[in-house]
Amino acid sequence: MTGLILAAPSSGAGKTTVTLALLRLLARQGVAVRGAKSGPDYIDPRFHEAACGRPCMNLDAWAMSPDRIAALAAGDGMLLIEGAMGLFDGAPPDGRGAVADIARLLALPVVLVVDAGRMAQSVAPLCVGFANHDPDVCIAGVILNNVGSPRHEAMLRRALEGTGLPVLAVLRRDPDLALPSRHLGLVQAEERGDLDAFLDRAADRLAEGCDTLAITALARPLPAAGPHRRLAPPAQRIALARDAAFAFAYPHMLADWRARGAEILPFSPLADDAVPEADLVFLPGGYPELHAGRLAASARFLPTLRARAQTTPVHGECGGYMVLGETLADADGTRHRMAGLLPLETSFETRRLHLGYRRLCAHGGPFCGTFAAHEFHYATTLRAEGPPLYDAWNAEGAALSPMGQRRGRVTGSFAHVIDRTD
Structure with missing residues (x-):
């Protein structure tokens, strides 16, 4: 019963695509993996379930107590938590409810998903800044998303050498991995007739540059789930x-x-x-x-x-x-x-x-x-x-x-x- 968090510097970095690709890839490799979503989101969790075949819960550090979060996180195998917005972004005035709060509550490491499509050497100060921002939030590695070419990848890897942040995976730019959206978020999983093919393609592309053993080795034990209050049913x-x-x-x-x-x-x-x-x-x-x-x-x-x-x-x-x-x-x-x-x-x-x-x-x-x-x-x-x-x-x-x-x-x-x- 272990856990790991995927977060990003901001919205739009490709967290959901990377999370789905990793869930499907690990499930195909026989890893007992399940997903969770930080914050109030109805849509992404259904994609998680399709990717790995196991139920996905929301973990909300603004709306839920620590005991409640620990209980919902509990379960067999490895829990992969997808963050919302940026790692430290939460509700005003102080960012409460951010995925960083989940990392602190559950004492889990964070893998930073970076959209590297429009950067090269600047990836290093960005990642190092996030790693040094809060000593209670451990940034354990980086996944580079939207990488344009082998030359681009080499530049990014070279920039991150010596930072102490390993590059755990690289996902190349692929227009076929774009997830269509509408006004409340992604088009729902049940509306995608091609969803399995999409998930397999995403997993295939991630597998080309992913160290799954290094990623699973980063997962840490989840805290024991104690008593927590459940919502009473409003009717029988x-x-x-x-x-x-x-x-x-x-x-x-x-x-x-x-x-x-x-x-x-x-x-x-x-x-x-x-x-x-x-x-x-x-x-x-x-x-x-x-x-x-x-x-x-x-x-x-x-x-x-x-x-x-x-x-x-x-x-x-x-x-x-x-x-x-x-x-x-x-x-x-x-x-x-x-x-x-x-x-x-x-x-x-x-x-x-x-x-x-x-x-x-x-x-x-x-x-x-x-x-x-x-x-x-x-x-x-x-x-x-x-x-x-x-x-x-x-x-x-x-x-x-x-x-x-x-x-x-x-x-x-x-x-x-x-x-x-x-």
């Missing part, structure tokens, strides 16, 4: 929307609910499934704006959702919240009728980024108490009426406008709950 039988439009449900939350006796009943709104009979209907976030016409035309999903709401609590997060509203306008400005269970109208015609960690105190709904959460969406609220669901504060403790809505048995907000804080 939970109908969970799950498909490409509603994919943003945290695995640790669902695992907690199951571990404490809840039954999860998945259904697909995009397949026009009827909403199952349950004690709670949960619509998580995702990309309903890309499928708004299809959802609006559903013959079973929306009618049965409206019927269930007459007798059963219904809750939506972010995308699910928008579907509970009256209308959702897509990027072209076309308005689509949604469930009409909340007095809410939203639009993607004019995008505006809403991003950040949140502290929430609930006035009702399935998540009663205080929670750490995050908000990440581009939707504009055209109209929202009715009593709010949460009092909210940002990462710096400043009070925000109350979030979400509640009407009868129906609740929702743009916030994604991560963990309980009370």
Whole structure:
């Protein structure tokens, strides 16, 4: 039970591509390896699972306690943690929640992934600066990404000689390894029909210049997992929307609910499934704006959702919240009728980024108490009426406008709950 972290000086360095390539390469070599993702990310972990065939959890040093992180990190084999943003980048004002916090909490070494596409000798001061920045964060080596040629590689290796930072792998520039993105991140793993071929190509390319024995030798034992509090299920039988439009449900939350006796009943709104009979209907976030016409035309999903709401609590997060509203306008400005269970109208015609960690105190709904959460969406609220669901504060403790809505048995907000804080 060992671990290692892949981080980078900044976003856009190719951490995800390198992580996926290494996960697939190690799995092909028979190494028992699994992935984890630092921070609030729904999309990258599903790529990790596809790469190595094992579940991937989020480890969030802003939203989770150290005991919780240690428990989620525990498991058989080697854990490869992919960082978010830059190694020391976190929430304001002091960077709390950065992957560096995970490195300190779990006492794991960091391999720095550097996009070397536009540098040569400058790679040395960059890497040395990161290595010397914090004595409690050990930079154990470097992976050079986006390397242009053998001559370019030789220049980079020569620059790093004598720094004490070994070059553990080199990934050559390859346009076929680009991961397509959209407004909330990568195109989802389940939408990539060529995903296995992509993962194999990435692993093949990495294998050309990778010392996997040196990388696995760097992994260090994970701390023993002690007692930790699991999230209580909000109901005994939970109908969970799950498909490409509603994919943003945290695995640790669902695992907690199951571990404490809840039954999860998945259904697909995009397949026009009827909403199952349950004690709670949960619509998580995702990309309903890309499928708004299809959802609006559903013959079973929306009618049965409206019927269930007459007798059963219904809750939506972010995308699910928008579907509970009256209308959702897509990027072209076309308005689509949604469930009409909340007095809410939203639009993607004019995008505006809403991003950040949140502290929430609930006035009702399935998540009663205080929670750490995050908000990440581009939707504009055209109209929202009715009593709010949460009092909210940002990462710096400043009070925000109350979030979400509640009407009868129906609740929702743009916030994604991560963990309980009370």
